[in-house]
Amino acid sequence: MQYKRFGGEDNLSVLGFGCMRLPCLNEDSSCIDLEQAQKMMDKAIDAGVNYFDTAYVYHGQNGEQALAKLLRPYPREQYYLADKFPLSVDRTGARIEEIFECQLQRCETDYFDYYLIHAVQRANWKSLKNSRIYQTLRDYQNQGKIRHLGMSFHDTPEMLREILDTYSFDFVQIQLNYLDWNLIDSKRCYELLAEREIPVFVMEPLRGGFLADISQPAFRAFYQAAPDRSPASWGLRWVAGLPAVQVVLSGMTHPDQVEDNLRTMEQFAPLNTQEQRVIETVRDTLMKQIEIPCTGCAYCMPCPFQVNIPLCFNHYNRYAVTRTPKDMLLRYKTLQISQQDAAQCRRCGKCLEKCPQHIRIPQMLQRVKETNERLQREERSGKNA
Structure with missing residues (x-):
């Protein structure tokens, strides 16, 4: 397993286990298949994965409790736990003490190693800036309830610059993959963080699975270059090879995804020049085909009229x-x-x-x-x- 030192302190596995897409018993995302998830979690931990990311809203607010159950067999010092404050639930911080305490209880812990303000973007930035959320979380950090404070960000490079000029963060999580590098200009977001020497944590490295199940023309380019590698392995290697990237979160749903990702990171090597050209070919092919840039994050849900x-x-x-x-x-x-x-x-x-x-x-x-x-x-x- 590949590791990178965070701030001279934590030795984080580059592959992080994102817990937004745990296996479910049916189409109801709140019904998590704990037996299947436990097998996946055990395999990941046995292979050296030590960073686990959840959020208040994941799996219909059942995600935190599920992750706590999955991690019970392991000593608390063996892994790093990340959670997030839900701006979608409370933009003003009126319930911040209640929500934070609830998260500690759900996760069966008395501190978070990494804690993020969740899904910061233009639509909630003004409310966040006028609230007491940031300062309260810094207070929790001073009390030892949070070790490292960050944010997950979804917006333009210009918006990111404004936020970073206002608040300091120990790390920032952004959507980053070889398609969005150009499609939503995540390249400039990455470069802005790298310039400021802020560690980059990556979400959606495979764009919600889209880059793991690509079209035949795109797949053919990968297959011709390396028949034994999956499209997902190409995507993970591309992201993990960026120098400022600290952790790459993969939202794994099936055991075979865990196994494939582990193979990639256990035998990790950054893409060489020829492989980068293959990525460019695939990117150009997909850019001509994709029509709706949805990653399946489900932040738009629930719909008042039940539309999935x-x-x-x-x-x-x-x-x-x-x-x-x-x-x-x-x-x-x-x-x-x-x-x-x-x-x-x-x-x-x-x-x-x-x-x-x-x-x-x-x-x-x-x-x-x-x-x-x-x-x-x-x-x-x-x-x-």
């Missing part, structure tokens, strides 16, 4: 990349049966300010709806046969 926004976009993007009508129709039908499809959208706009990618969600849902209707018509006429 991430799944609607996931099914659409898969179709945009693969152009397999039957696949989209089959997947989308399950959303229609449960009345969670795009047709349920009433354009209320509540999802808009919560989206880290700033997607025009109502308009994109309309596109999903119209595409599905067109594919249904074509299927009835025999065009999709």
